[in-house]
Amino acid sequence: MTGSTAPHGAPAPLLRLRGVSRTYGERKALLPLDLDLEPGTCTALFGHNGSGKSTLLRIACGRDEPTSGTARFAGRKISEDDPEVRARVAVVGDTVATYPDLTVREHLELVTVAHAVEDAGAWIDEVLADRRLSGHAQALPGSLSSGQLQSLLLAAALVRPRDLLVLDEPEQRLDPDARVRLAELLNGEKRDGVAVLLATHQPELAETVADRMIALEDGRVIAEGPPAEVLGELGLRG
Numbered sequence: 001m002t003g004s005t006a007p008h009g010a011p012a013p014l015l016r017l018r019g020v021s022r023t024y025g026e027r028k029a030l031l032p033l034d035l036d037l038e039p040g041t042c043t044a045l046f047g048h049n050g051s052g053k054s055t056l057l058r059i060a061c062g063r064d065e066p067t068s069g070t071a072r073f074a075g076r077k078i079s080e081d082d083p084e085v086r087a088r089v090a091v092v093g094d095t096v097a098t099y100p101d102l103t104v105r106e107h108l109e110l111v112t113v114a115h116a117v118e119d120a121g122a123w124i125d126e127v128l129a130d131r132r133l134s135g136h137a138q139a140l141p142g143s144l145s146s147g148q149l150q151s152l153l154l155a156a157a158l159v160r161p162r163d164l165l166v167l168d169e170p171e172q173r174l175d176p177d178a179r180v181r182l183a184e185l186l187n188g189e190k191r192d193g194v195a196v197l198l199a200t201h202q203p204e205l206a207e208t209v210a211d212r213m214i215a216l217e218d219g220r221v222i223a224e225g226p227p228a229e230v231l232g233e234l235g236l237r238g
């Protein structure tokens with residue numbers, strides 16, 4: 001699915017943003033920027049509250065349209081209304097949205113049915129175990145801790161097919177052990193050829209998983225490059 005190749009032989013970017021900006025009324029949430037994301041790579045967005053990370057992620061997954069510029073996924077304008085985008089782009093948002101009357105397992109079953117996943121039972125068991133949720137499979141969301149709810153959001157993205165994984169601060173509410181396992185998970189996604197785009201407030205996560213880091217401030221790119229270099233520029237590293 002991700003095997004397209006650019007004319008010069010390098011993998012074609014799965015996600016290509018060109019001159020993308022977003023304005024809300026008078027507020028410039030995002031100034032024009034470019035971003036290419038290739039299969040099997042991870043780009044991390046970093047910046048203070050309100051710097052524009054979620055705005056960029058919403059455009060990248062087709063939930064919002066840029067005020068200017070173009071956002072393309074696999075060569076076509078990205079929109080979450082596009083069945084191909086819904087089939088290939090998995091999103092872990094920054095807010096927890098669950099059905100209060102469905103168990104943890106039923107949430108994941110719902111996702112696998114929607115995405116026509118075959119042999120979903122065993123796969124759901126595996127994802128539940130990886131996210132340390134096996135003992136809560138029959139629990140309703142209201143009885144979960146905030147970290148367990150976050151793990152459920154991650155699990156819902158993992159039980160379905162995906163070529164692009166977009167995550168908004170996936171480390172939030174997770175304990176240190178779960179954060180280490182999150183980094184392992186994202187590196188595994190890259191090995192599987194998934195393109196990963198995440199916003200994070202955790203420099204260690206960016207350094208462990210990201211090939212490229214984009215630091216934003218007031219909607220503007222203030223540093224961009226390998227995470228160690230960007231964190232150095234920001235004075236957040238040795």
Ligand SMILES: Nc1ncnc2c1ncn2[C@@H]1O[C@H](COP(=O)(O)OP(=O)(O)OP(=O)(O)O)[C@@H](O)[C@H]1O
Binds near residue numbers: 024047048050053054
């Ligand atoms: N729907 C909206 N209407 C008006 N302004 C918005 C809207 N969404 C975001 N903004 C503004 O755009 C700017 C960027 O917000 P955004 O949510 O992208 O920041 P962020 O970097 O993700 O912050 P955080 O780290 O707090 O999640 C902020 O000034 C915010 O107030």
